[in-house]
Amino acid sequence: MATDKAYKVLARQQDISNKKAKDLIDRGLVFVEDKKVKIARADIHTETFFRIEYPEDIEILYQDDDIIAINKPAQVDSYDIQDAIDGAELLHRLDRDTSGVLLLGKNRAFIDRAIKEFKARKVEKHYVAWIEGVLYEKVEIDEPIFTIKKGKAFSLIDPLRGKKAHTVVKPEELQGKKSKVHIEITTGRTHQIRVHLAHIGHPVVGDEQYGSRTQSKRVLLHSAKMKILDYEFNAKEPKDIARYK
Numbered sequence: 001m002a003t004d005k006a007y008k009v010l011a012r013q014q015d016i017s018n019k020k021a022k023d024l025i026d027r028g029l030v031f032v033e034d035k036k037v038k039i040a041r042a043d044i045h046t047e048t049f050f051r052i053e054y055p056e057d058i059e060i061l062y063q064d065d066d067i068i069a070i071n072k073p074a075q076v077d078s079y080d081i082q083d084a085i086d087g088a089e090l091l092h093r094l095d096r097d098t099s100g101v102l103l104l105g106k107n108r109a110f111i112d113r114a115i116k117e118f119k120a121r122k123v124e125k126h127y128v129a130w131i132e133g134v135l136y137e138k139v140e141i142d143e144p145i146f147t148i149k150k151g152k153a154f155s156l157i158d159p160l161r162g163k164k165a166h167t168v169v170k171p172e173e174l175q176g177k178k179s180k181v182h183i184e185i186t187t188g189r190t191h192q193i194r195v196h197l198a199h200i201g202h203p204v205v206g207d208e209q210y211g212s213r214t215q216s217k218r219v220l221l222h223s224a225k226m227k228i229l230d231y232e233f234n235a236k237e238p239k240d241i242a243r244y245k
Helices: 006-014 018-026 078-084 108-119 192-199
Strands: 003-005 030-032 043-045 059-063 067-072 099-105 124-132 139-142 145-148 154-157 166-175 178-185 221-228 231-234
Touching (some): 003 006, 006 018, 006 043, 059 231, 067 078, 067 231, 078 099, 099 231, 145 192
Parallel strands (some): 099 221
Antiparallel strands (some): 067 099, 124 178, 139 166, 145 154, 166 178
């Protein structure tokens, strides 16, 4: 049976350019049955049938003259949302795979005020995740995190070079050998939740970068609630978080 590069097969099948096909694979939106296609240049049978899962529409939770709160779908880059909203600037970021509350400021005075709140650790950040293994009791993790930003960002626990990071994890539900947990972070290091959970032996389900062995369409992490200044925003859990299949 003939083979070709995955992105070329996809481009022919969907009648799109090679560049667009490669971009869809790189963004994690292309599947063969239930498995994500990870390498655009991998050789694959030319008869392979691909499925593209486009992200859900972006839901606006709230907006006024100062702030706009988005319920970010998984598999969408935070910067793409910023680019799509005229005159808005990200106040923080969520990883591409993470869904939930994402905040943008709409004027310079408010943005500066909000960034001061983040730096002073006065912003409440609550997440929900499914993790590997069974977690029975609350855990607090205080391990400094160092991030290497060459190419794809990667973080690790590093007592010498790392910056202070604090995560509180509470169990909510068990499903087989997986646990649903509530997480609160007072710091905002790159990949903080993912690194801290991997460190205690409970990586987030689907997070192959940090040791999850369970295949999933995405890293099962959701930003459920944020409080900043006098605002509170809540993002409903998507289906894959509300109930582990």
